[in-house]
Structures are given as C-alpha cells and as structure tokens.
Amino acid sequence: MKVTILGSENAWHVEALIGAFQKRGVVVNVLRAKEMKAFIKDDIACPGVGTDIGDVVLVRSLPGGSLEQVIFRVDLLHVLGEVKDVEIVNSPRALERTVDKMYTTALLSRAGLKVPETYITERYEDAMTAFKELGCDVVVKPLFGSEGRGMIRVTDPETAHRVFMALYQCRYVYYLQRFIPHEGNDIRVFVINGRVIAAMKRHSSDWRCNVALGAEVSPLDPDTSIVDLSLRAVEAVGAFYAGVDILPSKEGELYLLEVNGIPGWRGLQQVARSDIASTIVDAIL
Template sequence: MPYEGLVATIGPAPSLRSRTTELDSADVVLTRIIPSGSLEQIIFRVDALHRLEDRGAPVVNSARAIERTVDKLWTSALLEQCGLPTPETVVCEDPEEAFAAFRRLGDIIVKPLFGSMGLGMIRVSDEESAWRVFRVIEQVRGVYYLQHFVPHEGRDVRAFVVGERMVAAIERRAPGWKTNVSRGGSASAVALSLEWEQLALRAARAVGADYAGVDLLPTADGGVTVLEVNGIPGWKGLEAATGADVAGALVDYLAGRARA
C-alpha cells in the first residue's frame, strides 16, 4: 500500500487506511522501503506503523526496528552494547571535534546519519579532503558520522536473515571500497562459517529486526566486524546470485506471525 495514501482518523471511529484499503484489520504487515520526504512525512509514516502495532497488527519489521536501522548511530551503539565487533565511530556536530577524531583515526569513512546503498559516503584520508568535506557538512548544518576505515580489498559479505535463520549470503566485490551491488559491485554466493552466521543473527537480534541484511567485513587479522544492519533490505541481487527463495522465506515467516 502506498505510504502517500495513509489516512489516520482519531475519534469515535478510529482507523488507519491507505486510500480505500483499511489497514487496522490486516493479519500481518510487511514494511518495505519508506519513500523519501519531508521530516513531517517520514515521522507520519513511521507513526502509522507504530499505530498499527498498538492496534494489534504484527508489523515486520517493527517501527522501532526501522527507526534503529535507518539511524547509523543508533545501530552502531546497539551493536557495541551487545558486544558485537563494529568499527570505531565518532558522531558529533562540532567541526573541531570532527577534526580531532579524524586526526586520531587517520583514515575514515564519512557517512550521512541516515541513508543506504552507499549514497553520500566519502572516504577521507588526508587533511585537505577532511577540511573540504567537513566544511560542506558544517554549511548544511549536518552531523559528522565518522567511522574508522577497515581495509577490505574491495570485498564484503551481505548475510540475509529471516527470523532465527540465515537464508543466504553473498560476497560483494568492487574495484574500489564501495561494494554495494546497486553501485556497480558484483555478487556471488558464499558459504559462511558458523561464527559468521551466528554473528549475523546476533546483529539482527541486536536491533530487533525480524528480517535484515547484515553487512560483514573481514579484517586484516582474520577476524570479522559488523559494518551495518539494513532493516529494509532488497534481495533481488541476492536471489539472482544464490538461487535462494528469499521471498518464500519471508512469506513463510509472515504466515507464522499473522494474527488468527
């Protein structure tokens, strides 16, 4: 149902609908991409998901899980709180604090606090670049989200989790450091060790996601770190690379969550 058609009614006959479709009586709701819009539009759309949950509809992923995973700081904090390995990160509004963090970390990825598919991410490894990038962020009154760059030879892993199982995983490769398939990276099926699989499951659990795309990065010392958790992941490229029936796994999960 289109988010743009949402109508919430508070009063003698409270309801929530999308155009002519009543949503209050839905057996289960699968949330997909929340379209871009103004701050008020985004808040209203997430409020609608909260209201559906409050009125008894199972929402997958929940509004709270979406709020957590679209906010990179919140995701990073939850991963650390749950004892999961994740790159050192500094988030601030003060440009002097940002410069101090850059000088300490040395090689960083500057990311928008909200965003996906690698959009808006910039690697900064010298003072001149840092000055230019930080100046732009200051001018737009943005927030500095600075994450230590983990060398990865242009490859990472996306694990797709549904419920308490990992449905499939792909290794993504690219000539540069951005490996997103949507940005030109290639994908191939990969079998994960039990350690990596459990790490992906724990990461999804940390943010409260019913289904998620978990990005894992091999480290130079032979370990692994959790880079991000996507709470509204696509799966077309993953299905094409692995042959896994991700949509079927989601349908089965939704059937199990539907209210009687």
C-alpha cells in the same frame, strides 16, 4: 488473509513479494508512504487507506521527507500495531533502530559485536578532531541511507576540511568511521526469523563493495562464526528479517558495518539457492 505492502507497486522487490503472496492465496494491497492517513474519533484510532489495511503491513519503503512527515509515518506504524493489532514487518521499533546508523552501531557495540571506531557529532571542530583521532583515514557516511550512496573516504586534512564544511553548510550530522583495510570484498548475510537463508560475497575494485555501485557477487556458504555474528546482530536490533553487512579486515577480523531493516536482495537472488521473496512470505504466514 490480507497484506499491505508499504512501497511502490512497480518496484522489483514489491513485485516479487506480490507474486509470492498471491501464489499462496493472500490478498495484497500496495500503499505508498505519502498515502498513509489516520482518523481518530471517540478514542478510536483508525489508520488506513480507505479500505481494510489487512492483517499484516510489510514495510518495503520509508522515504525521506520533512521531520513531521517521517515521524508521522513511523508513529502511524506504531498505532497500527498497538491500537489495531496489525502485524508490522519489520516492527516500527526495529525500523527506528536500523534506519539510523548511529542507533544501529551503538546497539551492535553494546551487544559485544565488533564495529569500526565511530564518531558522531554536529560540530565541525569536533569532526576535525575526530578525523585526526581516527588516524586521518575515515569513511564519512550519511546518518540515513543505504547501498553505499553518499559515502566518501577522506584521507587528508585539506579534503576533510572541504567535506566537513560542505556538510556543515547543509546542516548534516557528521558520522565518521575509521577505515578498515580489506581485500576488496565484504559479506552480505540475509536473516529471516532467526535463520540465515542466504549469503554472498561482494567483490569490488573500489573500497566500497555495494552491488548498487557495481560490485560483483558470488555465493557464500557461511561458517559458524559468520552465522553467529549475523544472528546476534539481527537480535540486537530486534528485526524479524534483515540484511547484515560484514567486512573481513586484512587481519582476518570480522567487522559489522550495517544491519538493514528494509534489505534488498536483488543481487543476492542471483546466487541464492531459494526464492527469497517466497521465504519471507512463508515466514510471515
């Protein structure tokens, strides 16, 4: 068996996966997104890297780029699965659903799961109106992004004006969510193939509880409500494995913030009982 990992060879997660695959006798190739290519002749599409791409492509990175570059990379994953019968993890469909916060939030809401009130628009005027309708306390997020980077909390009209004008000038989409008061912690649940394999609480003095921004972690034995919520969220986006972010409000309600289709687990591994990379690999094999 041969597996190609789409990502950077020296990245922590990729190295962990390479080690897990090699311990099980699997040949591993690492490919950067910009190295993806395809050759089409006589109605036969031949995506690859100059060698056999293998039986499975495990996507660990889909970096930004021009619109053409992003569409090409995702469409090539579709071609690999549909034409070459390569197993893509996560599937291109799941990646499309989880890389876009609007798409994810809409699917979670349709599945009957509780999400913060959210407003998405391209117009400055609509964003200012939404800011007021959402109680003049919102979290502005990039439509694409992870680890809490690029998020800002806006609580007054003057700041809203400045932030929204800057976004307008850079031609960004406005993604606004009502701020949910909380106790300075949230929950990350890791789901693989329909099973919760690890969970943690993230604690922060900031309103953002991301490990990449300095949050501390502690192990969590999730109760049935958190397990059920996490499994339903992953099912809603159609992912094989994912990280689910849940925010307990001060009133005790559980809000779904995100389902990450290319989830990191470096912080979670500190408190997990099992090796997460090995669990992912065993589930794929």
